[in-house]
Amino acid sequence: xxxxxxxxxxxxxxxxxxxxxxxxxxxxxxxxxxxxxxxxxxxxxxxxxxxxxxxxxxxxxxxxxxxxxxxxxxxxxxxxxxxxxxxxxxxxxxxxxxxxxxxxxxxxxxxxxxxxxxxxxxxxxxxxxxxxxxxxxxxxxxxxxxxxxxxxxxxxxxxxxxxxxxxxxxxxxxxxxxxxxxxxxxxxxxxxxxxxxxxxxxxxxxxxxxxxxxxxx
Numbered sequence: 001x002x003x004x005x006x007x008x009x010x011x012x013x014x015x016x017x018x019x020x021x022x023x024x025x026x027x028x029x030x031x032x033x034x035x036x037x038x039x040x041x042x043x044x045x046x047x048x049x050x051x052x053x054x055x056x057x058x059x060x061x062x063x064x065x066x067x068x069x070x071x072x073x074x075x076x077x078x079x080x081x082x083x084x085x086x087x088x089x090x091x092x093x094x095x096x097x098x099x100x101x102x103x104x105x106x107x108x109x110x111x112x113x114x115x116x117x118x119x120x121x122x123x124x125x126x127x128x129x130x131x132x133x134x135x136x137x138x139x140x141x142x143x144x145x146x147x148x149x150x151x152x153x154x155x156x157x158x159x160x161x162x163x164x165x166x167x168x169x170x171x172x173x174x175x176x177x178x179x180x181x182x183x184x185x186x187x188x189x190x191x192x193x194x195x196x197x198x199x200x201x202x203x204x205x206x207x208x209x210x211x212x213x214x215x216x217x
Contacts, residue, residue: 007033037080038066041087048088054095057174061094064156065178071148073130074185075194082201086194090181098174110164113176117157120183124149130186153179 011029014020020028042062049058077083129137129145137145156179160172184190 007036033080037083041084044084045088045091049092049095052092052095054092054099057095057098057170058091060171061091061098061174061178064175065091065182068149068152068179068182069185071145071152072124072128072182072186073145074182075130075191076185077194077198077201079198079202082198085201086197091178094174094177094181097177098170101173102168102170104169110161113160113164113172114157116176116180117153120153120179121150123183123187124153127187130191
């Protein structure tokens with residue numbers, strides 16, 4: 001049974017038992033799909049990163065990236081399998097990159113980190129929250145999640161400043177890279193590039209005799 005089918009059945013049960021309007025079924029299904037998908041992705045990520053010896057960096061990156069994604073939204077693939085595959089590549093790459101960047105700890109790079117955080121806050125002011133399927137937002141909700149996104153980035157910046165020379169530098173780099181990737185995902189260039197990647201992967205799957213989008217979900 002696919003993730004989409006499981007989420008649909010659970011959403012149907014919840015809306016029936018809780019007397020939720022039929023018009024809200026898609027919203028509930030989408031929420032369940034996000035939760036179940038995150039659990040599966042987290043389990044696969046932790047297992048794979050443990051085998052590569054970068055589990056701490058990947059877990060930190062996953063937590064930071066997921067928290068910002070909850071408030072900011074962003075582009076994603078149209079199939080869960082493609083989302084899972086891209087997520088694995090991104091977070092494992094972040095973990096490996098953070099280990100490589102650890103050697104730079106001897107240099108004071110906080111001004112660069114601060115500059116990147118300012119850029120992320122500006123991006124959040126302009127584009128957060130990104131469009132979310134089945135969950136249109138009114139202006140009040142949009143401003144609320146925009147504020148949360150800005151607060152999260154600002155809060156991370158403050159914490160990074162306090163612990164900059166007191167913790168393993170790869171931990172700071174993994175969380176920073178995750179926030180940067182997530183910020184890119186809700187920007188217009190991010191939507192464009194991720195959409196192109198999704199289309200390329202879909203076309204490749206079709207040429208190789210892959211299943212349809214509905215079958216993948």
